[in-house]
Amino acid sequence: MAAHLKKRVYEEFTKVVQQQHEDLSAKKLRLTKPSKSAALHVDLCKATSPADALQYLLQFARKPVEVESVEGVVRILLEHYYKENDASVRLKIASLLGLLSKTAGFSPDCIMDDAINTLQNEKSHQVLAQLLDTLLVIGTKLTENPSVRMRLVEVACKHLTDSSHGVRNKCLQLIGCLGPVEKGVAKEIESQSAKDVQKIIGDHFNDQDPRVRTAAIKAMLQLHERGLKLQQTIYCQACKLLADDYEQVRSAAVQLIWVLSQLYPESIVPIPSSNEEIRLVDDAFGKICHMVSDGSWVVRVQAAKLLGSMQQVSSHFLEQTLDKKLMSDLRRKRTAHERAKELYSSGEFSSGRKWGDDAPKEEIDTGAVNLIESGACGAFVHGLEDEMYEVRIAAVEALCMLAQSSPSFAEKCLDFLVDMFNDEIEEVRLQSIHTMRKISNNITLREDQLDTVLAVLEDSSRDIREALHELLCCTNVSTKEGIHLALVELLKNLTKYPTDRESIWKCLKFLGSRHPTLVLPLVPELLSTHPFFDTPEPDMDDPAYIAVLVLIFNAAKSCPTMPALFSDHTFRHYAYLRDSLSHLVPPLRLPGRKLVSSPVSPSITPNEDPSQQFLHQSLERVYNLQHLDPQGVQELLEFTIRDLQRLGELQSELAGMADFTATYLQCQLLLIKALQEKLWNVAAPLYLKQNALASAAAKQILEETYKMEFMYSGVESRQVVIIHHMRLQAKALQLIVTARTTRGAEPLFGMCEKFLQEVDSFQRCFISELPHMQGSFVDKLLDLMPRLVTSKPSEVVKILQTTLRQSTFLHLPLPEQLHRATATIIEPTGESDNPLRFTSGLVVALDVDATLEHVQDPQGTVKVQVLYPDGQAQLIHPKPADFRNPGPGRHRLITQVYLSHTAWTEPCQIEVRLLLAYNSNRSKASAKIPKSTWSDSMEALPQSENGIEGTIPFSKPVKVYIMPKPARR
């Protein structure tokens, strides 16, 4: 009965909320509508001078107008418009009309006729332009209506002959935005007036005003964007516009030519002043290349950018872009690139520059030298040498895109890209390194190129160095000298910047596994072994030695003859490294030895990944444990969790998967422990201990479920269900515990209600997944739902307890890819003994540098937390610009954290850590449900020790020694 009553109250309550809401909004509208337009009317009538009227209008424009009153306001405005003599006031009214017709929900077709009528008698060009602008707004709101569009286009055509550029501009814009796109429709409506919009716009390509010319081209582009197929005939016209005096015209014309080249790549155009013909795309390519040496840098950037997307261009045109014939005193001279190549192919080592090494050789036929090429010659050479770095970046990007689609071009542009590594602007250098990485599967570096590339390793900018390591990871090197050179330079880098350790090791790992045969002849030298003598054992903790070993071991993986060259200590070191740096050292089959590898891989079969197998086997085992005795279940779970955690440490690629399942099993284990029957059967006075255990378990499960949901990338909805299900179980457990501890039924009412609501929303969210959950907690609960709704809290609790205990353990399906979000704070290192001193009350900036892996949307979720010794915690949101994205799935946070505190007597350590903020609203589940399901459950969120709601710490805390000094007086 009580429950019944409750339900009714609840229903009523929801109703009331809705009604109130409606009431409020309706009232608001009715109140404001008359006053607004009336006030305006009064104001405008009162206005004695144009200046006054303008003031009123300006004030009026600041306030929003409701949808219902828009039409009234428009009428009043129009009325004043006709009366008004002053052009500026009319202009303002016209612009207001446009603003008003933008109001959401207002359909402006009722005011269109009036707006068109106003055009008739208008003398002022400015007002005319503004009115056309208003019409444009109206037109864009009514795009579905073809007759309206037709009419507006007609109006625009009529005003195209206006003498003011502003008016013509707007007309063209209007035609561009509203002109008929489908040919057929236009003809049907009115064949006479539906003239070819393209022709109309095309006529204005020769307008006397550059602004109108630009507008015409833009309108044409607009038509193209709206899906009209532009005619090829305008190509010639567009080409002429490339020589325009004004940069905005040229810039727009370049775009137009690009569009046409994409539309008609294969059609043939004649070359002027000769009988030859070439493909249109080639011709356009040549023309755009020409614009790379334009006088205006805006045009140059535009041209360079567009070049990148012209992939249909023929290869010989493409290769011309890198061509630049050098000469000196009319004799042919080879470029530095050619010389380097020759030196390389002749097998000589560079002996340093001799005087006159670059002396020009052959005579050049004066007639054959073409100084201003008509074609694509040297476009990129110019672009990459440009004065403005914007142009250079655009050129590098274009090179990248073209090289990705053409391997032969990639090979050719290598020299130029390598040159760009020495640009004066860091952004350009970085961009060219990234570009090189992207095309690296198409290219093999020559030794001299490698030399230049490696020289950049000494760069003081960390970004550059890391990008370069990344590049070296996927580079092909042609000779063993190249490998040696790379290793030497990387080791040099390591001594100069010890913080690059991890990145260098990783780089060598890939270098080794990519070039096993090149590493093989280097092994004795690298390990400094001697055929007769024993050499001293190197220091195992030396990062440089580890780096060498990483290279060798990774090469040895696919080169079985290599281990024969190892000395004894190398094998020992292998065992050690395999264990301590398992992500860098692969498992090796070593002759005459027991396989030294992790316990997970009993045999190495290339086809099947043993660790993967192991993961699945152990999970299989766990899921079959329904029938074991509780003690056995617990033990098995514990073992499996331990195994999985170890596996995660050893196999970096499986770490996410293993951790994920381990966490899940952990939750299950906690649940089982908390539900142990003998604990629950003890007498009431002994509740205390058991309560503490159960509520702690519930809390921890909740925490873990949030981690599972938000810390892993690649979690699919199937997993989300299971996670939510686990959470539901934890909540049930919480409810049971509270029911047993609290006296009296009153507080339980609310809790039960809330729990049932959650069950309900769970059902709504995951209705599709329910069939997969046979015999689970929720399945049983839903069966009992009618009973639960009507029963008392104490009964509910009882039912819950039994269901919880009887429910089966849900099988957790694993997704393809699962990665855990991790963060490593590189700086501060936490090793410094020198406290950071600052005056109390002032701030000190602490540089924080961290790498984040597999974090989705780090800008929104990653926070920095600072914990002071007095327990005070500070949460810092880094700026979006502080995040960089060096590679897929990886982010880098470089930010500054401002610290401040009152004076201390002793220096003390503070903790800095990274947190992953989550918000249940953005969870995958809530995407389907109409919000606010979790808004109340948020209150019941786990209160972690650090007391921050909705965040998961995901990095190791780093300690920083600080000392706020008292301010000197």
Add this chain to the structure above:
Amino acid sequence: LVFFSLGPGAGQDVGRSCILVSIAGKNVMLDCGMHMGYNDDRRFPDFSYITQNGRLTDFLDCVIISHFHLDHCGALPYFSEMVGYDGPIYMTHPTKAICPILLEDYRKITVDKKGETNFFTSQMIKDCMKKVVAVHLHQTVQVDEELEIKAYYAGHVLGAAMFQIKVGCESVVYTGDYNMTPDRHLGAAWIDKCRPDLLISESTYATTIRDSKRCRERDFLKKVHETVERGGKVLIPVFALGRAQELCILLETFWERMNLKAPIYFSTGLTEKANHYYKLFITWTNQKIRKTFVQRNMFEFKHIKAFDRAFADNPGPMVVFATPGMLHAGQSLQIFRKWAGNEKNMVIMPGYCVQGTVGHKILSGQRKLEMEGRQILEVKMQVEYMSFSAHADAKGIMQLIRQAEPQNVLLVHGEAKKMEFLKQKIEQEFHVNCYMPANGETTTIFTNPSIPVDISLGLLKRETAIGLLPDVKKPKLMHGTLIMKDNSFRLVSPEQALKELGLAEHQLRFTCRVHIQDPRKEHETVLRVYNHLKAVLRDYSVQHLPDGSITVESILIQATAHSEDQGTKVLLVSWTYQDEELGSYLTSLLKKGLPQSTS
């Protein structure tokens, strides 16, 4: 009409630039350089060439200096103070700042060291600089009522500018020395599409197309870096201004980037003074320096310190910039002597060396040098050559011509043979005339000046209102009266012209009879004519008046039956002379007869 004369120097020669241009009656002198190679009268241009008698100030309207190199401004104090010129001298702000330092230095060397007399004094330099008017980039300076000049950025050295000289609608662009590829401290030359009648361009590298700057820079840096890493010392002989700053920036940024610690020194006090100006004129430098100077001025070198003679004996690696650039004397030679014996060391020659200097000798591979006092110096150190030149190459020159779109091109400041090649190319590519006069040769170029005519706004509006929008391609016929009075042209409406001249207006009317074979009645014929005209002349207002006549605009057409032959109608067409065009068209139209099929 542009009259161009190559005055005292320049022409097909490098050094001693001095050009005289007469443009629409104005005389302008471009640059006033000296020749480094001579020590007698030939070092300065022969100014007596300009005027035999009479003062220079009366003859020249202004003097323009493009940049501070001595072969472009070295003769200025001599010209203004000793020969005597009191008119304005134009140069950019950095040039004005740096020019006197160089002049003073030059004077010191000639007078104090070589002991010459009859040379300009410090006071003369000061007086001369007082006559200088500094201009900003893209600022149009009105020299007098007709003559105006405008400066464009030219790269080359700090403050180098190209000048556009304009009188009326005739203009000349003088480039001075310029550079079309940016370097570490300066940007590239740029000019708008000013379409001058004549472009006077330097052509030092008329037959050269250069490799990318980056390769050279990389080579240079690599060499310096390797030597320093080996523990060797690097000597870079430079001239105090221009390239020296570029190399400094290059090394400075490289040191910064690569975190190097070896010291870099810069010798001579002259440079410090000049560096100060480089710091000040940030707006004249390239994009990178301009963008970063808020954080740090690139010319405030962190790694480059002033050199002291004692440093040369310090152990360990170092890099030293020392003057002069050809190793013929001074500090660079002293240091060279000290370091030449060690094969770990290196000398890098960043520029051209004149024959006979130590620089030239070692570059041509000589390893044993005979020094003063019959000492033999064995050169064991490495010798490298790096060319860092800041002139436009052939491609750059063509690019500038493309940007400016001149009517004629004139090449100066280069060798005749090389210029010939470029001239041929220019004529071939751009179809413009190209000239390459020799020293002292006068070239005359005829132009087609367009003559501006003032038109009253009322007339313009009235005329444009008639007919269609103005079309670029078609010339438009306009009625008006051209009044030439007091050296100005005005186009006014006939009424106003009459008023101004105090004349009465006379109507002039043409009348023409056209015979048409038409047996019908008069009014029917009129109707047919009316319909015909209406059909043909759609854009005009054709009216049929009640009295039986037709008007087309203001043209009257009447039809009467022929007195003898009723079958022939006589059409009387009458128009005023203003409507001559339409009237004659109408008559020819009517003479063709009416279309047969009239319904």
